[in-house]
Amino acid sequence: xxxxxxxxxxxxxxxxxxxxxxxxxxxxxxxxxxxxxxxxxxxxxxxxxxxxxxxxxxxxxxxxxxxxxxxxxxxxxxxxxxxxxxxxxxxxxxxxxxxxxxxxxxxxxxxxxxxxxxxxxxxxxxxxxxxxxxx
Amino acid sequence: xxxxxxxxxxxxxxxxxxxxxxxxxxxxxxxxxxxxxxxxxxxxxxxxxxxxxxxxxxxxxxxxxxxxxxxxxxxxxxxxxxxxxxxxxxxxxxxxxx
Numbered sequence: 001x002x003x004x005x006x007x008x009x010x011x012x013x014x015x016x017x018x019x020x021x022x023x024x025x026x027x028x029x030x031x032x033x034x035x036x037x038x039x040x041x042x043x044x045x046x047x048x049x050x051x052x053x054x055x056x057x058x059x060x061x062x063x064x065x066x067x068x069x070x071x072x073x074x075x076x077x078x079x080x081x082x083x084x085x086x087x088x089x090x091x092x093x094x095x096x097x098x099x100x101x102x103x104x105x106x107x108x109x110x111x112x113x114x115x116x117x118x119x120x121x122x123x124x125x126x127x128x129x130x131x132x133x134x135x
Numbered sequence: 136x137x138x139x140x141x142x143x144x145x146x147x148x149x150x151x152x153x154x155x156x157x158x159x160x161x162x163x164x165x166x167x168x169x170x171x172x173x174x175x176x177x178x179x180x181x182x183x184x185x186x187x188x189x190x191x192x193x194x195x196x197x198x199x200x201x202x203x204x205x206x207x208x209x210x211x212x213x214x215x216x217x218x219x220x221x222x223x224x225x226x227x228x229x230x231x232x233x
Contacts, residue, residue, distance in 0.1 A: 007160075018156070020148070027142025030152050030210065032160075045213065047174070047189040051141070084145065088153045095145060106172065106215040 001094075001119065001134030005087040006035060008123060008130045015123050015130045017110055022053045022082035022095065030086070031108055035121065035132065039111025042100045043076070049102050054079040057099075064103070076101035085132065093134075138206050139176075139196055149208035151179050159212045167214050178209035189213075 007016040015035040020028040021044075029051065033042070044052075057078040064076055081100050086092040098114035110116070116132075123130040143149055158180040159166065166175065166182070174192035176184035184196025189211055196209065 009160075018153070020143075020145075023142045025142055027140075028145060028148075029142050030148060030156075032156055032212070045189075050190060086148060092146065106213040 002091045003131050003133040004085045004091055004093065005089055006123070006130035006132060007032075008125065008128045010125065010128070013125065017132060018086045018088075019108065019110065020084050020086055020092075020095075021048070023051050024053050026053075028084070028095075033108035033110045035116070035130075036109040036111055037116065037121070039109045041078075041113040042098060042111045042115060043105055043107075043109040044081075044100050044102050045105050045108065046077075046102050048108075049077070052081055054081045054100075054102075062101075064101070074103055074105075076103040137197060138200060138204055139193065140206055140208050141193070141211065143208065151208060152210055155180060155210045156212065159210070163214070167216070170214055172213075172215045174211060174213050176209045176211055178207050183207075183209060 004017065008014075009016070016032050017035055018030060019033050020030050023029050057080070060078045062076050062078060063073055078099065078101055080097050082095050083098050084093045084095040096114070119132050119134045121130070121132050155177045159175070159177055170182070170185050173185050173187055174189045175182050176192050176196040183199055184192045184194070186192035186195050192211065200207070
């Protein structure tokens, strides 16, 4: 996996990555996701279910408690999608199958399962820079 | 047939994609003030469609596209408050004095 440059911001602080997910038409669609070290699994908005090519899990529908907050429960659908990462310098990964949860959210998140748990993540807030790479 | 192409072949990301995402990020506050929390379709640093869902925004962009336009490769972005957990709202109580 080549080193992928992240977009790192302050106010609010966040690290973002360009994702390209396989669509039903056979092409890839680019979107920006937040790299979230608090996310067990990557999270995608429900409306992407209409355009992305995904394989739904058995017993796919689950309920999640958001960030451990009581009464902040939402529903999600577990699936696998084909995705690669890219940056503005032309670095890109090979498309790979990763698990995601589709949920009622506006913010795509990249979490641990299949991505961060296989990679080295570096964030330099002083330089507004960050990298994700797999040794 | 649609002139709006939202997908690309591996390794052939259209050149406007990165600059359009950067433009949205740079103008997030103004766009949120103008459109509210919704989906927008952006091409070459211009909003060409908006709607409550991705599907609606895309349909709006299709309607707004000039008939003489060639194929375009816009991006889709969801406008939303970046501090979703930190919104502060005053709690109204019946006996509040101020």
